[in-house]
Amino acid sequence: MSTQKTPQTLFEKVWNNHVVRPQTDMTPAALYIDLHLVHEVTSPQAFTMLRQRGLKVRRPDQTFGTMDHSTPTTPRNAFGIIPVLDMQASAQLDQFTKNCEDFGIPMYSLGTENQGIVHVIGPEQGLTQPGMTIVCGDSHTSTHGAFGALAFGIGTSEVGHVLATQTLLQYKPKTMAIRVEGNLIDGVVAKDIILAVIAKIGVGGGTGHVFEYMGPAIRGLSMEGRMTICNMSIEGGARAGMVAPDETTFDWVNGRPYAPQGEDFDKAVEFWRTLPTDEGAQFDAEVVLNADELIPMITYGTNPGMGMPIDGRVPDPDKQASVSERMAMDKALTYMGLQPNEPLIGKKVDVVFLGSCTNSRIGDLRLAAKMLDGQKVADGVRMMVVPGSQQVKAQAEAEGLDEVFKAAGAEWREAGCSMCIAMNGDQLAPGQYAVSTSNRNFEGRQGKGGRTFLASPLTAAATAINGHITDPRTMYVPEMA
């Protein structure tokens, strides 16, 4: 009898480790959830359901809350408090505090030292660890997959289910390998990789799949770069995105407050080393990209798949293969106020937004600060710098990055989702153009009538200086990568 085990992918290992009840032809699998993150927007009805049914939270110790979406990012008042002027937001935040208190869930409230965007604080606190299952009522939960966790967004009724049972009903997704060969050239960063992936496969390209990003270019990325990439997996239609854990991962997790400590950490690492995809394991699909050929990317349209190399021209709807593609592109270009074949370099912008769970970590801020050091944001351009968490903010201030941004004329704000979603007072005015480091460019996403170009922090900083869309390679400081 052969003792050889069938080679497994990273996803399959994590999935199999968490199946409580296997999937059948008729029913989904029940998966055990190691970490459940909650925020103020998608949890209220779930808590209402618990109250109505007289249920408790099954594992409050594996549940964690933070305030992020509807929190203002305006400066603190004389008492060090961030005032919430919007009545609805204020009521939502109060309700969230009450829900977490009533059910015994630890939570970071507005302005406190660890508060921030849910997908920034999980990794930062060491809550996010390799091999875990992680869910949150938020599509960008895919971010946590950068650690080799299986992490994905769930709906509000599922939030209730996980709160009550610590399990989730799921059909097993397929797998897709996204192999990025070669090495990035100067001025090209993780955000450009993921924008290129989505431009290649389209916003529906990953539907029903979990991505595993692999290859030398991914191995060469910092944890922050890997998080940027996993974050936008959902924008390629995927259920989740993962990167196999390695030394970069272990070093990053080591010493964080909720990470295993001392000997426990060593034991954990031993286990984490068993997680990477086995030689010969099969994926259901594969996509290959070459990092050497990538240049900075930017979107021109109203979904994240409408992206192109920054030195390209806006595509012509008439040249699209199908009627539906022609119509979609026509509509997008009309909304964006762009002409077919127009170059984007040189296009004037009104706002530059550096922030969101895609690009608001310390590495993103350092990158932009290097570009902005000693420079000025162009006249007539508003640049907002919004750290992803209070910890990122404190770190940036300790390094003097806030001074660089302020001296350049940018706004230095409190932590939160901010203009990524425009539900907290930070938003574009109708017709305004923004280069944004966030992940979504849908119509009205950053404010009614606002028009978004998604790009990297480097492209954002270069654009802020010139006041028009700029290829960061033309302003590149060598030691920047």
Ligand SMILES: CC(C)[C@H](C(=O)O)[C@@H](O)C(=O)O
């Ligand atoms: C509010 C929440 C449901 C939403 C999401 O799930 O992604 C938000 O975070 C977003 O980015 O659009």
Ligand code: SF4
């Ligand atoms: S920063 Fe943007 S994408 Fe991320 S969780 Fe907040 S609203 Fe969603």
